[in-house]
Amino acid sequence: AQSVAQPEDQVNVAEGNPLTVKCTYSVSGNPYLFWYVQYPNRGLQFLLKYITGDNLVKGSYGFEAEFNKSQTSFHLKKPSALVSDSALYFCAVRDENYGQNFVFGPGTRLSVLP
Amino acid sequence: GAGVSQSPSNKVTEKGKDVELRCDPISGHTALYWYRQSLGQGLEFLIYFQGNSAPDKSGLPSDRFSAERTGGSVSTLTIQRTQQEDSAVYLCASSPSDRGNIQYFGAGTRLSVL
Numbered sequence: 001a002q003s004v005a006q007p008e009d010q011v012n013v014a015e016g017n018p019l020t021v022k023c024t025y026s027v028s029g030n031p032y033l034f035w036y037v038q039y040p041n042r043g044l045q046f047l048l049k050y051i052t053g054d055n056l057v058k059g060s061y062g063f064e065a066e067f068n069k070s071q072t073s074f075h076l077k078k079p080s081a082l083v084s085d086s087a088l089y090f091c092a093v094r095d096e097n098y099g100q101n102f103v104f105g106p107g108t109r110l111s112v113l114p
Numbered sequence: 115g116a117g118v119s120q121s122p123s124n125k126v127t128e129k130g131k132d133v134e135l136r137c138d139p140i141s142g143h144t145a146l147y148w149y150r151q152s153l154g155q156g157l158e159f160l161i162y163f164q165g166n167s168a169p170d171k172s173g174l175p176s177d178r179f180s181a182e183r184t185g186g187s188v189s190t191l192t193i194q195r196t197q198q199e200d201s202a203v204y205l206c207a208s209s210p211s212d213r214g215n216i217q218y219f220g221a222g223t224r225l226s227v228l
Binding site: 042049094104 | 118149157162172205207221
């Protein structure tokens with residue numbers, strides 16, 4: 001069965017500095033990996049995904065993520081954080097061997113300080 | 115509308131009452147998911163519908179929970195004999211039947227059981 005870990009409950013970063021939100025996963029087959037963001041009192045919004053191909057994936061709002069198969073990681077990054085990036089970030093995985101069942105991580109709250 | 119619509123946005127009920135939560139997916143999306151998000155927590159998968167196939171009910175926490183999807187479109191999540199621990203935000207998502215599997219989320223229904 002698939003699983004996802006987000007080891008940090010909270011990440012604080014100063015505006016303008018680079019940010020990283022970590023995600024590791026476990027699957028038996030090839031992973032389909034996703035990042036979603038949730039702003040207060042709103043549903044989740046898709047940021048980016050990795051299915052196959054280039055390990056560096058670029059997504060919305062200047063975010064990118066790097067798929068690392070050997071480390072089973074899919075960390076979310078942004079070169080220069082904005083205060084408006086403050087939100088709850090979820091990593092999700094679907095194992096190609098387990099149908100359409102997605103597993104979401106517990107979420108990481110990002111706070112960008114002015 | 116263009117997005118996933120959920121109603122009601124807020125529901126307050128008394129312990130022991132039944133509730134129905136509605137989800138209108140994006141037109142043409144064949145996949146529909148229900149998740150539960152407890153305060154400050156990650157997403158808990160509840161149930162998944164794909165076209166005319168039998169739903170994946172593996173995430174339903176008890177037999178008090180059920181869901182149906184009529185005509186491959188609108189879905190209703192029913193919770194019978196509600197308990198206080200059922201209090202959470204219930205999120206619905208839909209997805210086109212392509213390999214990308216991006217899920218589009220509604221804003222959710224906040225259920226409070228008194």
